[in-house]
Amino acid sequence: MKSVIEVQGLHKAYGGKVAVDDVSFTVAEGEIFGILGRNGAGKTTTVECVEGLRAPDRGRIRVLGLDPRRDRAELTQRLGVQLQDGQLPERLRVGEALRLYASFYADPADWRELADQLGLGGRLGVAYGKLSGGQRQRVSIALALIGNPRVAVLDELTTGLDPHARRETWELIRAVRARGVTIVLVSHFLDEAERLCDRVIVIDAGRVLTTGTPAELVARTGEPTLEDAFVTLTGRNPS
Numbered sequence: 001m002k003s004v005i006e007v008q009g010l011h012k013a014y015g016g017k018v019a020v021d022d023v024s025f026t027v028a029e030g031e032i033f034g035i036l037g038r039n040g041a042g043k044t045t046t047v048e049c050v051e052g053l054r055a056p057d058r059g060r061i062r063v064l065g066l067d068p069r070r071d072r073a074e075l076t077q078r079l080g081v082q083l084q085d086g087q088l089p090e091r092l093r094v095g096e097a098l099r100l101y102a103s104f105y106a107d108p109a110d111w112r113e114l115a116d117q118l119g120l121g122g123r124l125g126v127a128y129g130k131l132s133g134g135q136r137q138r139v140s141i142a143l144a145l146i147g148n149p150r151v152a153v154l155d156e157l158t159t160g161l162d163p164h165a166r167r168e169t170w171e172l173i174r175a176v177r178a179r180g181v182t183i184v185l186v187s188h189f190l191d192e193a194e195r196l197c198d199r200v201i202v203i204d205a206g207r208v209l210t211t212g213t214p215a216e217l218v219a220r221t222g223e224p225t226l227e228d229a230f231v232t233l234t235g236r237n238p239s
Contacts, residue, residue, distance in 0.1 A: 001028040004151055004182050005050060010059035012045050019045040021206040023059075027151075032173065032183045034197035036190065038236055042206040043186045047153050050184070051081050064150060077106055080149035080181070082140045082157060090129030094120055094139060097128065098146060105147035118142050118172065134165030141172055145181070152176060155186040170196055188238045190227035200226075204234045 005027035012020040020042045027033040037043045048054040050061055052068030052075060061068055066075045088097055098111035098120075115121050118138045123131065131139065137157060144152045154173065158166040166189075173196055177183055187193055193200050194214045201211040210217060210233060214226045221229040230238050 001030065003027065004029045004064055005033075005184070006060070006062045007046075007050065008060040010046065010049060010061065011057050012049060012054065013057055018206055020049070020056075023203065023206070023208050025201050025208065025211060027182060027184060028199075029182055030177070030180070031198040032177055032185055032196050034193040034200035035184065035186045035203060036188065036193055036200050036230065036238075037203040038188055038234070038238055041188075041203045043188075043203055044155060045206075046203065047155060047184060047186055051079065051153060052076075077147060078150050080144035080147060080152035082144040082152070082154045088128040088139070090127060092128050093124065094126055094128065094131070095124030097139065098124075098142060101143050101146045107148055109146055109148050111142075111146060114142055114145060117175070132165070133161050134168055137161065137165070137169050138172065141169075141176065145176065145179075149181060151182045151184065153184045153186070156188070157185070158187070158189060158192060166192070190225070190230050190238050194226040202230060202233055204236070209233050 003026040008024050010020055010023040023046055035043050035046060045054065049056045050063060050068060052072040055069055063075055064078055068075055098115060102108035102111045115124060118141060120138055120142060123135060158169050161169065173183060185197060197214060199213050202209045217229045218226055221232040223229040223232055227238060
């Protein structure tokens, strides 16, 4: 299948600490691609370089054929991003946020229709600070999709959610892919990746340990689940 993201030899250090060391991978059009690792493994730095938010020290990155730094303005119109620590002002209403973000794009989605599709139609007049954790995640997904992107990066989307809200969010992710959006899912939840991802890479201490489908990683290690395979591969628990 056609690759929409190509990363080759990505390296990023902060002072004397190497955060990402020679990371390479490709993401195919239409798939849910997981970037897995413990907190601090280098996942967020990797995707921030892909998004153009950080400049790599070396390596080559192309997203939809564009250089994320050189072509950032153009890529912003095609790439949706849900940041790990993204927050909105507590008093900003859901409808106000969606309308504001839609104004940033040349060809935005119909924000009212998108809100209905994501179960936010009845919450448009509610202040962000009054939303539950699951509802805030729905808003995050809506803002990532408001520009009609071809690719969406979702970073630790279900952190802090209760089990019910996590399962609801998984269904939303499947629905986003059904819209034709390629998804990069950054997570340290291995059960989440096993249920959602077509392919994954495992990053540890800034380096790619392995890549493949969840089933391939399980078979490769002889373990019963992806979480067990992760522990075998890294010698660490995922959290």
